[in-house]
Amino acid sequence: MGLRLRVDGDVVRGEVTFDRRQQGAPGIAHGGAVTTVLDDAVASLLVVLETPAVTANIHVDFRAPTLLHHPMTVEARATGRDGRKLHLTARLLDERATVVAEAQALFLAVDLEHFAKGGEALPEAWSGWGANAPG
Numbered sequence: 062m063g064l065r066l067r068v069d070g071d072v073v074r075g076e077v078t079f080d081r082r083q084q085g086a087p088g089i090a091h092g093g094a095v096t097t098v099l100d101d102a103v104a105s106l107l108v109v110l111e112t113p114a115v116t117a118n119i120h121v122d123f124r125a126p127t128l129l130h131h132p133m134t135v136e137a138r139a140t141g142r143d144g145r146k147l148h149l150t151a152r153l154l155d156e157r158a159t160v161v162a163e164a165q166a167l168f169l170a171v172d173l174e175h176f177a178k179g180g181e182a183l184p185e186a187w188s189g190w191g192a193n194a195p196g
């Protein structure tokens with residue numbers, strides 16, 4: 062879906078424009094596609110947090126229709142940490158800066174070995190990821 066994300070200090074920002082491939086109701090993005098963008102944005106905070114982790118849960122509030130073919134921005138922030146529990150939040154905004162969806166996610170820190178369960182080699186860039194993680 063052409064989502065582009067970048068780290069900006071301790072915030073993750075990005076842009077996405079949904080098209081017919083993500084359509085739910087006519088002209089409107091499917092909530093699952095919107096959730097994917099929000100989940101990906103908060104997951105990218107794991108680089109900032111230097112902590113390998115996985116989504117345990119994600120709650121999404123759909124505030125307004127996410128219209129196809131309209132450029133949207135996404136921003137994600139960490140709001141707290143309690144041991145292995147990372148509390149992360151993200152918002153999707155339309156070109157008028159109206160919040161169309163927002164998410165609160167709970168991620169749980171895991172060892173890198175967690176990702177080896179799929180049987181695929183881990184990216185070289187991940188080596189050492191988490192070595193300096195707090196908690």
Ligand SMILES: CCCCC/C=C\C/C=C\C/C=C\C/C=C\CCCC(=O)SCCNC(=O)CCNC(=O)[C@H](O)C(C)(C)COP(=O)(O)OP(=O)(O)OC[C@H]1O[C@@H](n2cnc3c(N)ncnc32)[C@H](O)[C@@H]1OP(=O)(O)O
Nearest residue numbers: 104105107108114115116117118169171186187189190191
């Ligand atoms: C240095 C260079 C760094 C380079 C990095 C480079 C690149 C990285 C780039 C970007 C990052 C991109 C990707 C990162 C990779 C993935 C992230 C993508 C996000 C996903 O797409 S990921 C897929 C969907 N996700 C899953 O596939 C998870 C499946 N699941 C499990 O694998 C387990 O379920 C797990 C591990 C979550 C927990 O299992 P566990 O055994 O470790 O922990 P346990 O159950 O004991 O719970 C401990 C405490 O968490 C509480 N707790 C647990 N679950 C809860 C829930 N759902 N709601 C509320 N509370 C919950 C308990 O109540 C307890 O709380 P308490 O301690 O207070 O009692």
